[in-house]
Amino acid sequence: MNTLFFGYMPYLLLATAIVGTIYRYTTNKFSWSSQSSQFLENRALFFGSFPWHYGIVLVLLGHIIGLLTPSTIFAWNSAPLRLYILESSGLALGLLALFGLIALMYRRLTNNRVKALTTSWDVLLLIILLIQVVTGLGNAILYRWGSNWYAAAAVPWMRSVLTLSPNVDYVANLPLITKAHIFNAMLFIALIPFTRLVHFFVINIYKYLWRPWQVVRWYSREVRTENIVQYK
Ligand code: HEM
Structure with a gap:
């Protein structure tokens, strides 16, 4: 089972992400956006989007x-105070992201104008993100000190996958919630090309975090404006 989930599935899901991204780019280039709904509703979006993005980007x-330099994590964590600072910052940022995500989900499912333009892909994506954040927080709260064993077990596994010599022994004995977190992250990556997450590839992070708020219009092949008119 471990071999299937952590030895073969990573490649299947990564291949889905790569092929899907190329397909979407070549067949429907103008849909390449986050399809902002800011022009439909702005206030609740601010209270969800702001904590969500700051929390999740920093996590x-x-x-x-x-992943890039596990030795830096070990060196940083070698002093207990620094370990506590890192762990509590991760937890606080994860909770901030959870708060933002719940606010975004609430907005998307309760605001009629936003709901009318919400697809099944959006709902699936929100569920996957919720599972990701909740299992991440579960890891952080139930199994201390996650930053250390992340660098000692999860990182070597990820590196083994990326170097095409997967070694599932690194993750085989991790707790179930951690395995769920890791597998769900792969599902999340596979979903990128099929959802509004394609905006990852075009954002300019620096400008995105510091620029003033702006209203964005989006393009869709289907004409779906009648719903907006109906809910005015
Ligand atoms: C889509 C990608 C991912 C997202 C959105 C995500 C999100 C999160 C969140 C919100 C937390 C809780 C906050 C924290 O303690 O830092 C967390 C913790 C954690 N994640 Fe992830 N994660 C992702 C991918 C992964 C992957 C691929 C692995 C391992 C291979 C992983 C391993 C961990 C571990 C071990 C913790 C606990 C860290 C600690 O206790 O300090 N995550 N993650």
Whole structure:
């Protein structure tokens, strides 16, 4: 089972992400956006989007630093105070992201104008993201000190996958919630080309985080404006 989920599936899901991205880019280039709904509703979006993006981008930055240079994590964590600072910052940022995500889900499912333009892909994506954040927080809360064993077990596994010599022994004995977190992350990556997540490939992070708010119009092949008129 471990071999299937952590030895073969990573390649199947990565291939889905790559082929799907190329297909979407070549067949439907103008749909390449986050399809902002800011012009439909702005206030609740602000209270969800702001904590979500700041929380999740910084959490993922921590994951990426650990992946690129696990020795930096071990060196940083060698002093207990620094370990506590890293762990509590990760937890706080994860909780911030969870708050933002719940606010975004609430907005998407309760605001009629936004709901009318919500697809099944959007709902699936929100569920996958919720599972990702909840299992991440579960790891952080139930199994201390996650940053250390992330660098010691999860990172070597990810590196083994990326170097095409998968070694499932690194993750085989991790707790179920951690395995769910890792597998769900792969599902999430596979979903990127099929959802509004394609905006990852075009954002300019620096400008995105510091620029003033702006209203964005989006393009869709289907004419779906009658719903907006109906709910005015
Ligand atoms: C889509 C990608 C991912 C997202 C959005 C995500 C999100 C999160 C969140 C919100 C947390 C809780 C906050 C924290 O403690 O840092 C977390 C923790 C964690 N994640 Fe992820 N994660 C992702 C991918 C992964 C992957 C691929 C792995 C391992 C291969 C992983 C391993 C961990 C571990 C071990 C923790 C606990 C860290 C700690 O206790 O300090 N995550 N993740």
